[in-house]
Structures are given as structure tokens and as C-alpha cells.
Amino acid sequence: MYALRKIDKVFPGVKALSAVDLDIGRGEIIGLVGENGAGKSTLMKVIYGAYQPDSGSIEIDGQTVRFSNPRQAMHHGIGMVFQEQSLITNLTVMENIFLGYEQQFVRYGIIDWKAMAEAAKAQLAKVKLAIDPSAITSSLSFAQRQLVELAKVLTLEERVDGDLVILLDEPTSVLAREEVELLFSIVRDLRNRASFIFVSHRMEEVLEISDRIYVMKDGEVVDVVSRDVADIDAIQHKMVGREIDKEYYREQLQKAYSDQAPLLSLEDVSVSGRFSNVSFDLHAGEVLCLVGTEGSGREAILRTIFGMEHPTSGQLSVRGKPVARFSPQAAVAAGIGYTPRERKVEGIVAGMNVFENMTLSQLGNYSRAGVLNVSGERATARQWIERLAIKTPSEHKDCGGLSGGNQQKVVLAKWRSGGSDILLLDHPTRGLDIGAKEDVYDMIREMSDAGVGIILVADTLEEAIGLAHTIIVLKDGVAQQRFDGFLTQKPSLYDLLHHMI
Amino acid sequence: MSMERIKPHFPWITLIVLGTLVGIANPSFFNPAGLVSLTADVVPLFIMALGMTFAIYIGGIDLSVQQLANMVTVIATVYLAQFGIAVAVICIAAGFLIGAISGYATTRLYVPSFVSTLAMGFVALSVAKYLSGQRALYMDAELRNASFGWMFDNTAGVPHELIIAAVLLLLAWFLQTRTSFGRSLKAVGAGELAAVASGLNVNRIKILAFAISGGFAGIAGLIFSVKLSGGDANLANGFLLLAIVAVLVGGTPLTGGVGGVLNTAIGTLIVMVIRAAMVYLEVAATQQQMIFGIILIIAIGLTIDRTKLRIVK
Structure with a gap:
């Protein structure tokens, strides 16, 4: 019903997806697993329209489609339940559910709140959530918010004629066991109307709910296994993809x-x-x-x-x-030196060159009375470029233009050259x-x-x-x-x- | 050649193109004596813009500079008799202090710089009004000449005002490019979080940037006051917009991290050329701010780094 054919997506310096094929049948639940950085989230973004593939095609019922934003994907029945919850916490539940689609409740330019509350109740019933639709979202528990997210996506049922594809990104990470059970039973009930793509780190859950499991590694689908033959060890082995x-x-x-x-x-x-x-x-x-x-x-x-x-x-x-x-x-x-996870934001200063980045934590070592000894900085930088084999044309190159690995080497050189x-x-x-x-x-x-x-x-x-x-x-x-x-x-x-x- | 490669060269290309156009339309524009006096006229504006560059370079803004200059014209006029040339120290210190307070409010109290400097600007305005009794004050001509007359002399045909401007530019350029403070400013402007994670004292650097901006506004106010031989709470009105335009058309974007004081020198000259063009085209003085307002928006639109801004309010 829904298919991806040979999808490629390249970011500067990284091939995030290469030749990914994926098929989803009507009412099917597929699992998507892979290590961090395997390309799962990029693939999800391609599916719900946040990214456009560099090559390859997306087909719905054999028709090639192209989405330039998530809203267009929604019009084709593709919805996303976000892991980092996308609800706006200071709005009410019903405002969140119909965010961007309030027009249907507008009478003479004014929103008919009663009608919206009724409609919201109907949506919440789908996920078996009995809460007041006019409650402020921040007053809900995380599990409730997760279900509201799902209810929000399920408004697609009324808006779209065809089949739905709903992406669930780590939906269980904040849920307790019985809440997970509830979510799964709701998902199973909805299969007559929607297909699901389920992404999770919890392998048992993926096995429990999915009909088929796509295993990703380094931007490729390395295996597709159906549940009957799936085995956690084998899948994990494929995810890592190498004899460790x-x-x-x-x-x-x-x-x-x-x-x-x-x-x-x-x-x-x-x-x-x-x-x-x-x-x-x-x-x-x-x-x-x-x-x-x-x-x-x-x-x-x-x-x-x-x-x-x-x-x-x-x-x-x-x-x-x-x-x-x-x-x-x-x-x-x-x-003490610190190499932050957000390398491009906290690790290096893009817009400053290699030697400026390397000495940033130790300007005192390269200055006298506040006046910099630039040739000293450059000498140190050249020495570390050589020592760590940093691929850069010179120490004057803007760090923002280096590849991730070389940026990381610059950050490590910064701390090492400063004697941390x-x-x-x-x-x-x-x-x-x-x-x-x-x-x-x-x-x-x-x-x-x-x-x-x-x-x-x-x-x-x-x-x-x-x-x-x-x-x-x-x-x-x-x-x-x-x-x-x-x-x-x-x-x-x-x-x-x-x-x- | 890509747009990104050309972008840093925009300011001086703009300056040459505009200058040439004005010169073709009005050949007397190239008359050296006229050019020198035109340039000397923009010195107070240039010094103010030079200080503002530090605030914008770290990604902030200083809206207090015009009011600081107003305040300083009053301080200079009121205290000239009492302190003589030492009044300069008071003027610069007053600007520095008010700038530092704005910086403190921005870094420690998390008041965005456009609000903190706007607010401190009104404080300065109020001080000016209080000290002047809302009257225009005049300097005693003899005292003025004894203490500051040298500012308006010439050496070998070069007005001393221009020499002051050149010395301050050199100082600011040295600070920006050759000191660890300047390097830190760049890091804060280009990647504040990485600067924090490198152990820089980001708050102190920012406070200092606003204080320097205030100090330069103080110098600008002093020169302006001596030039007009008086002080008044409205004397420097109209400078703020031009100073911001000078920094931005010079190529230091509101997002900070690139550009710098040399760019502001070029930016100020662009402002000067535009003003000369408007005089030649007989644009009424009342309409000039309208044109500069539009130029400002265009300059921001062209220079801002949109990747750094996710939300603009």
C-alpha cells in the first residue's frame, strides 16, 4: 500500500540513507530498529515529509507522491506521533488536537468551542482516554500526553479518505508497563484503519507488536524479518553488523x-x-x-x-x-576538559578557524597582558594537526567546514594541547x-x-x-x-x- | 564565485560604487578639501558606531548610545569649568559605567540587550534632563578652547578629529584582532555555547562589550559637545539609527561573530556618502531618517545569518 523505493538522503559529509526500500501493507505494523545514527530518524522524517529524499520515490497505492512538508504528507494520511512530545503545554487538550485545523469549528469567524470539545471527546475516545478536553495539557501525565498525541494524529481518520500510515517514534519510552499494554491494545484495535511504523529501543516490545521488523545500520536496511522467525540475538547482531x-x-x-x-x-x-x-x-x-x-x-x-x-x-x-x-x-x-555531545553547537565554534578553536580554552597560555601570540597559536595548531592527522588544508580553515570526525579531533586537541x-x-x-x-x-x-x-x-x-x-x-x-x-x-x-x- | 564568497566584500564594493555614482553626478564631491571636511563631520557618529560594533559583534545591540551621548554633552558642559580637560575622564567613565550596567542586566538578570540598553538609555536621558534643567547649555568659549581646542586644529591639513578617529579605530582593531578579549568576543558572537563549554567567562566578556560600547558613546558625546560648544539632552538625537546603519551596512550582522570594527569604518563612510547624495538630491532633512530606516531593514535582511535564528519575535 505504502512503499519507499531506493531512497537516498545525503547530508554534508554523511550518507544518512542509501537505497532504502520499505513496504507497508494495509493494517500492518512494522518495527524499525537500529543503533543510534543508523538512520531511523532520518527515514522517519522522509516518511512524514520533514525531509525530501535526494533520490528514489515514495509510492502510495502505486502512485508516486512527493511531500514538501509534513502537512502535505498528512493530507495523504501519514501522521507522526513524536517521541519528544509535540504538544504545546499551555494550550488545552482540544486546542492541541485540532491545532492548525480549527477552521472546521469556525462559525462567523468565531470558534465554536462546544463543537470542538465534542469532536475532541470523540478523538479521545479512540484512545480510551476519559479526560476533559478543555484541560490544560501541562496538567496531564506523560502517558496521557502520549495518548493525546496519538488522538491528535487519529484526526486524520476523518480528514483523509484513504489508508493511514502512523509513525510511532519511541512511544513507550516514558510509559509504565501497563500503559504500554494499553497503547498496544489501542494500536491493534486501529489496524482496520491504519498501518503503523513502530520505532523503539526496547526489542521485546518491537517483537511483541510488529508483524515485520526492518533492521537498519549505517543508513541501510540490512534485514527484514517477520515476527515468527525473529530472534532478538540475531537482530541485535545485525544491528551492530559486525563481529565486535x-x-x-x-x-x-x-x-x-x-x-x-x-x-x-x-x-x-x-x-x-x-x-x-x-x-x-x-x-x-x-x-x-x-x-x-x-x-x-x-x-x-x-x-x-x-x-x-x-x-x-x-x-x-x-x-x-x-x-x-x-x-x-x-x-x-x-x-578538566569537556567534549560535549552537541559537537557543532558546544564543541567547536563554526566561523572560527582551526587554531582559534584549539586555543579557545587556554587563551591565557598564548597571551601576555591580554595580547595574543598568534604565531605561537598557529605553531601549536600545526603540531596537533600533524599529530592527530586532522584533515584540513591549513590551520586557517573555518572549523565549521570540517567533517564531523575532524571537528571532534580539533575539540580533543583543544583539551590535550592545554594539558587537561x-x-x-x-x-x-x-x-x-x-x-x-x-x-x-x-x-x-x-x-x-x-x-x-x-x-x-x-x-x-x-x-x-x-x-x-x-x-x-x-x-x-x-x-x-x-x-x-x-x-x-x-x-x-x-x-x-x-x-x- | 558563490554568493557566500562575495558577501564579505559587499561593504567596500558598495562604498566604491556609491561614491563613484555620487562623484559622477556631482564632481565637486571628489574635491579633497570637501571630502576631508565631510569625513571630519561624521567622526562623532563613527566613534559611536565603533563602540556599538562591540555590542553587535557578540550578537547583542546597544540602543542606549544616543542617550548616553546626550547625557555626556550635558556632563561635559556642566563640569568643564570645574575639571577642565579631566572632564573627559568623567564622560568616558559615565558611558562605560552605564554600558556595564546594561551588560550586567543582560547577562545576570537575563534582560535581552535591546531592552536593557533601551531602559538604561532612558536613565541617561533623564540624567541629562535633570543636570541641564531641560535647557540648552553653552560652554565658556575660553575654557573650551583651553581644554579641547586642540581637537579642531589641523596638522599638515589633516584635522585632528580624523586623527582621533584613526587612533580609536586602531585601538578598537587591536582589541578585536590581537587580544584574548577580542578572540573571546568572536567566540561569544559566533558560538556562545561553545565558548561557555571552553571555560570562557562569557558573562564578563559580554558586560565588557557593553561597557566599551558605552565608553565609546561617551567619547562621541564629548567630541560632539565640544564641537557644538554646548550640551543639551537632545543634542545627539538622530545618531542612533545612523550608528546602527553604519555597523550593519559595514557587514557586522545582528547575529554577531563576523565583521568588526574595520567594517564599521567602511559602513560609516557609506552612511556619509548616502548623506552627501541626499544633500545633492535635495532630500529634505526630515525625510532622511525615513530613507535610513529602510536602508537599515534592507541591510539586516541582507546580512543576517538565518541559520542562527530559529525564531524571531
Whole structure:
């Protein structure tokens, strides 16, 4: 009924989708799985009209269609239930449901609120939600909002004649088990009218609800399995798509870390609303991975160590000295470097060149009485360009024009050249291609050898297991389990998952 | 050659094209003595725009400069007798302080700079009105000449005003390109979040940028006051729009991070040429602001970096 044929989508420096084929039958539920960066969200955006494919075609009932925006896709019956909820929280439920489609209730230029409330009730009934349509959205629970999202998309039933295709992006991530059951039963009930594409990290749920499962990796569909023959292990293997050999994560280069006094220690550190009573020590040469789901407090811990958030209780010490003042300036001065997840926004300054970016955190080292020593900056930059094999025509090239991997190298060079020996890496390989990832892994090993202590939030669990000496599993801001002794034995994926969810 | 490559060269191309057009229509425009005096006339505006460049370079704006200059004309006139040439220090310090307060409000209290500087501008205006008793004040000619007469002399045919402007431009250029402060300004303008994550004291840098803007407005007000030999709470009215136009047509966009003080020098000359053209075309003085208002919107439309702005309100 709905089909994608050979869809390609290229972003500067990345092939996000290549030759993707996908078919959805009437009333079918298909699952879409893949690692972060495998191309799932790009594919979803192509389907609901937010992106236009560079080549390939989209067909509905054999007719080729082209959407230049999500609204046009909606007119063809394609709706999206967003993971990050798209409801506007200070509007009422019914205003949200009919946002952009209020015209049907307008009489003499004025909205007939009663009619809208009636219609909203009918929509809410579809998802078995008995709430007042004039309630302000912010007063609802997350699960209720998720159902309102679905109800909003289901208004397509009345507006569109043909079949519907509804995308569900991680709809269960904020739901409790019984809410997930409810959502699934609603989805199953709706199959007479709509087909669904279900995206989730929770493999059991994907298996439970989907008729067929599309497995994506590096922008391609690597396999399509039907539920009867699906097997979690096999799918996960395909998602990763390679024998996870020791070479990939440079495990043969991993050495024991120093047993001297720790570089950094946290004692019962809490930030209210983010994480509580987190304690650990970081030693020279150690790679310590914080593992958990989104919102488990991993990033917040990094940002607290870097002085961007202030602990509400507990003590943080750097080289045995308690930290009294929390600010990024103080952290940088104490030898802490931070490689943020949002590389293009927080990592590099686009519009500044390579050497300007490298010395940004250490202008004091390259200036006297505030006057810069530009030739010194350039010399350092050239040295690090050589050392890390950064692909750039010169140190004068705008950093915004480098590829992701090279940008990341510039960020790492910034901290390394400034002598930081505590590095906080937040998803350092996110969005990088395999070669660039391996470069980052090499650099991590090299830094460990040089006595740098690294706290890592990895892009995937395999990466965490491959790189770490120590793993701390977090859930809802609380450390659940610590894994040590990686040189002799590593935990499995399931050991970690078990404590994460 | 792509549009993006040409864009940085727009300002000086515009200047040359406009200058040539005006010169063809009115050959007396190229008369050197006339050009020098035209240029000397825009010196107070240029200095104000030079300061404003710092505020815009970090992605903010300073709407207080005109009122600061108004206030300083009054301060200079009132206190000249008492302090002599040292009144200059008071004038610059007053501008610097008010700019710093705007900067503090912007960074620490999260008041957007267009509001904080607008508000501080009214504070300055009020100070001017209070100090002047809402009257136009005049400097004692002898005192003025004794302290500041040198400003309007010539050396080898070059008016000292132009030398002052050149020295300040050099100073601002040095600050922008050769100091760690200037580098930090660029980082804040081009990527504030990355500047924060690099451990820069972004708040201090921003406060300083607004303070410098205020300080330059103080210098502009002082020169203007000495030039007209008096002070008045409305003396510098009409400067604000022109100063913003000078910065923006010079090629420093409202989104910050690119352009800089040399661009503002070119921008000010463009403003000068446009003014000369309007005089030649006999556009009434009352209509000039209308034209500059439209030029401002066009200049912003052409220069702004839309990728940095997701929502404009």
C-alpha cells in the first residue's frame, strides 16, 4: 500500500540513507530498529515529509507522491506521533488536537468551542482516554500526553479518505508497563484503519507488536524479518553488523590504570532532579563509562563535574582538593576538559578557524597582558594537526567546514594541547563514520597511556564495554551497579541492560 | 564565485560604487578639501558606531548610545569649568559605567540587550534632563578652547578629529584582532555555547562589550559637545539609527561573530556618502531618517545569518 523505493538522503559529509526500500501493507505494523545514527530518524522524517529524499520515490497505492512538508504528507494520511512530545503545554487538550485545523469549528469567524470539545471527546475516545478536553495539557501525565498525541494524529481518520500510515517514534519510552499494554491494545484495535511504523529501543516490545521488523545500520536496511522467525540475538547482531572484535575498540591496547591517588573523586554528589548520591573515583589512565538510558543522569554528572551545574549536596574533589567554586572556568583551570555531545553547537565554534578553536580554552597560555601570540597559536595548531592527522588544508580553515570526525579531533586537541588530564567525553563518536570512530578510539587509548583520566558517555553499549575499565550503570539518577576488572573479564550487554531498565 | 564568497566584500564594493555614482553626478564631491571636511563631520557618529560594533559583534545591540551621548554633552558642559580637560575622564567613565550596567542586566538578570540598553538609555536621558534643567547649555568659549581646542586644529591639513578617529579605530582593531578579549568576543558572537563549554567567562566578556560600547558613546558625546560648544539632552538625537546603519551596512550582522570594527569604518563612510547624495538630491532633512530606516531593514535582511535564528519575535 505504502512503499519507499531506493531512497537516498545525503547530508554534508554523511550518507544518512542509501537505497532504502520499505513496504507497508494495509493494517500492518512494522518495527524499525537500529543503533543510534543508523538512520531511523532520518527515514522517519522522509516518511512524514520533514525531509525530501535526494533520490528514489515514495509510492502510495502505486502512485508516486512527493511531500514538501509534513502537512502535505498528512493530507495523504501519514501522521507522526513524536517521541519528544509535540504538544504545546499551555494550550488545552482540544486546542492541541485540532491545532492548525480549527477552521472546521469556525462559525462567523468565531470558534465554536462546544463543537470542538465534542469532536475532541470523540478523538479521545479512540484512545480510551476519559479526560476533559478543555484541560490544560501541562496538567496531564506523560502517558496521557502520549495518548493525546496519538488522538491528535487519529484526526486524520476523518480528514483523509484513504489508508493511514502512523509513525510511532519511541512511544513507550516514558510509559509504565501497563500503559504500554494499553497503547498496544489501542494500536491493534486501529489496524482496520491504519498501518503503523513502530520505532523503539526496547526489542521485546518491537517483537511483541510488529508483524515485520526492518533492521537498519549505517543508513541501510540490512534485514527484514517477520515476527515468527525473529530472534532478538540475531537482530541485535545485525544491528551492530559486525563481529565486535577486540581490534575495533583497540582492546589489545588497553592497559591497567594507575593505582595512585585519584584525579577526581565524587562523594555522594547529588543535583536535585537529576541524580543523587553518586560516588566514584577516577584514576590516571582510567576510562570510566557512565551507562544508562537518556535522562538517567549520565550527562548531568558530566556537566556537574565541568561546573555547569551545581551540586545540591556531596563533595567533588580534584586531585584531593575539594572543589568550592563550580564554573566551567574553574573546571578548565583545574585541568578538566569537556567534549560535549552537541559537537557543532558546544564543541567547536563554526566561523572560527582551526587554531582559534584549539586555543579557545587556554587563551591565557598564548597571551601576555591580554595580547595574543598568534604565531605561537598557529605553531601549536600545526603540531596537533600533524599529530592527530586532522584533515584540513591549513590551520586557517573555518572549523565549521570540517567533517564531523575532524571537528571532534580539533575539540580533543583543544583539551590535550592545554594539558587537561581529566576529560569528559559525551558521545564522542556520535554521527561519525566508522573510520573516524576508530580514530577516536585510538585517541582514547593514547590518552590513557599518557595518564589522562576519562569519563565517557558512550554512543552504544558495545562501545562502553569495549572502551571502559570501569562501568557504572545509572537508572533514574541513581547508580545501580558498578562493573570492574575489565582487563580479565568484561560484562555482557545483557548484564548492563538488566540494570538499566 | 558563490554568493557566500562575495558577501564579505559587499561593504567596500558598495562604498566604491556609491561614491563613484555620487562623484559622477556631482564632481565637486571628489574635491579633497570637501571630502576631508565631510569625513571630519561624521567622526562623532563613527566613534559611536565603533563602540556599538562591540555590542553587535557578540550578537547583542546597544540602543542606549544616543542617550548616553546626550547625557555626556550635558556632563561635559556642566563640569568643564570645574575639571577642565579631566572632564573627559568623567564622560568616558559615565558611558562605560552605564554600558556595564546594561551588560550586567543582560547577562545576570537575563534582560535581552535591546531592552536593557533601551531602559538604561532612558536613565541617561533623564540624567541629562535633570543636570541641564531641560535647557540648552553653552560652554565658556575660553575654557573650551583651553581644554579641547586642540581637537579642531589641523596638522599638515589633516584635522585632528580624523586623527582621533584613526587612533580609536586602531585601538578598537587591536582589541578585536590581537587580544584574548577580542578572540573571546568572536567566540561569544559566533558560538556562545561553545565558548561557555571552553571555560570562557562569557558573562564578563559580554558586560565588557557593553561597557566599551558605552565608553565609546561617551567619547562621541564629548567630541560632539565640544564641537557644538554646548550640551543639551537632545543634542545627539538622530545618531542612533545612523550608528546602527553604519555597523550593519559595514557587514557586522545582528547575529554577531563576523565583521568588526574595520567594517564599521567602511559602513560609516557609506552612511556619509548616502548623506552627501541626499544633500545633492535635495532630500529634505526630515525625510532622511525615513530613507535610513529602510536602508537599515534592507541591510539586516541582507546580512543576517538565518541559520542562527530559529525564531524571531
